[in-house]
Amino acid sequence: MADKVTITDVARAAGVSRQTVSNTLNSPEVVRDETRRHVLEVIARLGYRANQAARQMRTGRSRLIAIRIDPGGDGINGSVLDRFLHGLTESAARAGYRILLYTAHDDRSEIATFEDLIASYEPDAFVLTATHHDDLRTSWLLERRVPFVAFGRPWSDLPRTQHPWVDVDGAAGTAAATRHLLAAGHRRVGFVGWPPGSGVGDDRRAGWERTLAEHGLRPDDLHRAGEDGIATGESAARDLLGAGATALVCASDSLALGALNVAGPGVAVTGFDDTPVAGAIGLTSVHQPLGEAAAACVALLTRALDSAEPPATHMLLQPSLTIRRSA
Template identity: 50%
Template structure:
């Protein structure tokens, strides 16, 4: 049976013949339309529409050094609980980018320095036009390198340890202090007195902010003396089993003096699950991230508006705004920084 050949797609040459202009004029209309006379530009645009011509993406990238692509590192996931937040963010970012004719390119890297090497490779090959950073940290080498390279980027997370109002460092973040403070207040209003905080041991902007939300709220209510507060300020790596062990140790220690854990607020749903496995439903436990695991178990948790984060990230990439320093980072009038409010989900 003879094969059926696909119809030939129109080329720049076909458009040029149809419009009665040179190939260069067609290229100018496609890439730098402002330099073409209006009447000529209109004639070329009519020819493009008549022939249903579509520029070849790869050829356009080589000509213009623009790929309409955003690069995002796919973070390694230590466990499937906390990784759900990044999954939601990537889905929302990809959907939002598609609405603007943009693509998201995911890549992997072993560590921040390896990620910088990937930045260089992707920029040199014109594979991406901009980057979205996740998992920001103190003394983050990625942002400094991108600034020196004059690359376009926005961070999901504040530039911890740097000037958060710096107009060159555009970021979108969720107010972790507010989220944990709201959770702590809800537990205190429910009659709890000894509210334990279960957080991470390493110095991180995210972890420190969430811990401070608990501590500030506890101090404001004056329910525990500073020494008692330190006693129930727990640190552990973000693993369910380690969280269970740590809560079990504290419960046994308090029981020696006739005291109990009234409630627990955690820096993540992974830690909340660990606490829940020891305490059950006899003690209120609040997590952070409102993952499907928390919802399935009926655990209260702080919900991050990840879809709003993705929308704000794309807005900052597409509309850079004035470069002047702003006095109130994160405010509605701030063109460079967005600090979004989380929401406590009680179950």
């Protein structure tokens, strides 16, 4: 590539030592004002930037954050992670970090990739996505004191699952959707979700249930569960409409799309994640502040890595409801 400028080149041009150049950039307070100004002028003139490999060898810090990328393109909800990833890349760059990607198809292969990345590139931290029950990754990283933050909560109180996390309050999202439907006059509001046992799914159903109770209404068995997908949405919606529901809160946009296919005029449907599909078909959907979530992950990590402050342990963000034709 173009001829490289090193700290020795700058030192020579400025008539000072290498250390004075390094101090000018990293500990300016130990350099006399006049010297510092002169060195900065030479740095700017020569276009000097520090070589990260050399810095890393001496400091042990790569200023890299590693995250898995998923093949989400076949799914309606896949775009959630890309928006998060974009936000993460921007926030990290602002904090002086870069994002390193990897792929993995299960916990064990992801752990094998952790070992490889840690040994070769030495990322300063990991961001975990798609956390789940019995997630092997979190305890592996905790045991080895590898800094990380999860986008998604641990759904267990076990000590080995206590780790830094950022999440969006799913229950608050379905609560807002439910309130919106109640405000529109609906009294028999159904819920289409996933089988119990999924932390995220249980949380989203809790928001619907709790809000009905707050309005003196009973769920009355007006909830159905199944694997995420349009087909599940369709069959669950048929059942619920047959049972007298006039409005449906769905745990995902895939489920909501299926419900919409079945819903007649007057039936209100909401989804979750505010995906491009929701935008395309006019679906009211819970919007997660993914840019904010990404920024929060970087903030938690940089506080742990760069700051003397005690690390923050978690951050729960609030969603909003994007209102469209469907409700």
